[in-house]
Ligand SMILES: [Fe+2]
């Protein structure tokens with residue numbers, strides 16, 4: 584069901600919002616790049632809290648792959664945007680407080696891998712041939728591997744299957760809430776922009792009329808002592 588809704592949303596985005604609009608495509612790619620770069624940051628933080636050198640080496644390899652995805656998206660951005668890439672800044676904060684077991688951080692990463700694999704796969708299927716489709720196809724094959732990699736890591740870090748299931752449910756609720764907050768913020772920003780535009784154009788039109796009438800008289804009088812009366 585979620586896949587069907589997701590597919591519909593992506594299909595609409597591809598055919599309505601992105602089709603024939605390389606500038607919009609480049610903005611979407613900028614978001615993907617930020618997500619990949621953000622993932623590296625969380626992985627790296629998680630890695631520093633693990634002592635086992637084998638696990639650290641696995642996470643480091645994972646970091647390198649996510650970094651290569653971020654680089655691939657920068658390349659795709661330049662292809663569509665035709666300009667220098669400027670990164671989006673994410674607010675970076677730890678996923679969990681210090682006393683939570685480290686596997687929970689990787690549960691969060693695991694959910695991100697599942698969602699990224701699903702969305703990138705659908706998007707690459709819906710897109711017409713091109714640089715972004717090629718880029719996503721390569722990324723998806725790595726992401727599929729990351730889903731299993733992170734799940735196995737959770738178990739090696741001591742999480743049971745039932746604990747993983749319950750944490751994944753909690754992560755999904757948390758991600759949904761964060762998405763809702765972002766949507767709400769975007770909505771408020773848009774409403775503020777619309778209100779300011781209305782004020783600007785209404786006042787602009789009135790002041791334009793007044794200025795035009797004054798200028799039509801050939802000279803403009805101005806009381807230099809006006810400020811003194813205030
Ligand atoms: Fe990735």
Ligand SMILES: [Fe+2]
Pocket residue numbers: 649696699725726729
């Ligand atoms: Fe990944």
